[in-house]
Amino acid sequence: MENKIKEMFPNWCNDDKKKYELILTDDIDSLVSCALLNKIKGYKINYFYDFETVYKIKDSDTPAIAIDCDLVNGRCWSNHVTMLSANDTVNSKSANLNNVLKISRENYYQKYCGSTAMQIWSFYDLPLPESEEGKMALLAIDGGYLGYYDKRFINIHSKYLNMLGFDELIEVLERHTKSEFYDFIQKHNLHKKIGVNRNGILTTQIDLATLQGLFNLDLSRPEKPFYISKELSRDWPTNLMSNKTYTKDDFPDMFSVALIYRNKVVFTKK
Template structure:
């Protein structure tokens, strides 16, 4: 990652404090948590399905939400969260879109890669060795898609260069979007991570083969989770084009993400 970008990330990303992780419900979060455990030694103690936060055990250790944009608090993520250019951002968010003040107003300048690839870059982790491993990395959060969209291709390549991954642009140029979607299906990467009736994490994602591609331990906690806090989910809410929104228009918002330029998904505290 270019130093002028890295220095704009929150200080907690570089400190040596102890943190715990809050896993969310997809492969991007799982890979991101695995990277943070490998590099920083952080353990997963929470799971958030965007309606309820579950915990393994009570803890006073500060938490980092992973692949989830909190309105306040530490998080690694990749979503656009500013509802207009006048909106505020969470200053503790490690997210290129928040750091770059990307909003509805400049939406087509957004970073449209994954949370994991930001972590990969920030901590200078070597890319997967194989072509398929590099493709799988680009599949996280459909991070290849911008390369094949005329609205995003230029900015998509700009971000990959800034992250220090020009090699991935060459990978994209060697393949079609269909090949990437085929890879997603091959490893069931679109499947969700859920809790079963016993509170254990379960998924249909092909974890065994993906962790070989990434040379990364993708194992999940093997103990039951218990409800800690419940939320109300508003998904999606349409944003009327002519109004300048901010988060103040949505009281008690807890986590937020624009799912396209005119729709927002968020949870709020009950």
């Protein structure tokens, strides 16, 4: 990642003196990101958040970082657009290119549209996977390949890969088609979710064994059961009026938030 961009991220990202716990969310982007932070920093998963309920393994006084989730307040690594307008507030503890660069609803199509895992990979200067398939897997996470195959977004997509220091991934995209990435995702169930079963154990149909090999990364999930810690209410995609300026103050008690299209926001409330 370019140093001038890295310096804009929150100071806690480089804090080697303090230990944190991780809040896993419900997809492969979060799981790979948690595995990276465990490998780099030794942080462990103690919470799971499915965007309706927060679960925990045990009580803890250790501060936590939400992974692939944009909290309105608190530490998090993520990749969504959260500013509902250029005048909206941004979470100063959010490690998210879109927040760092002040991407909002008003310049939505200039957003970073890669994965949270790719940001972490870049921020901590990790070497890319050695194999072609491993590089494809990294691009496939959270649809991180899609912008390259849309003529409206190819330039901004390549700009961000350059910013992250991943020019090599542009060459991978040149060698493959959009349908090849789609087939890869279907083959390895990268689109499947992570959930909690009736015994509190995390379950998923994602092909973790293959990804572990491709990334040389431990993608095992906590074996201990999770228990309900906090229940939230989820507002399914809310349509925003195209001619109105919004801020988070228009939606009281937000816990986490993400613009999923320019005029649609989804959030949970305390």
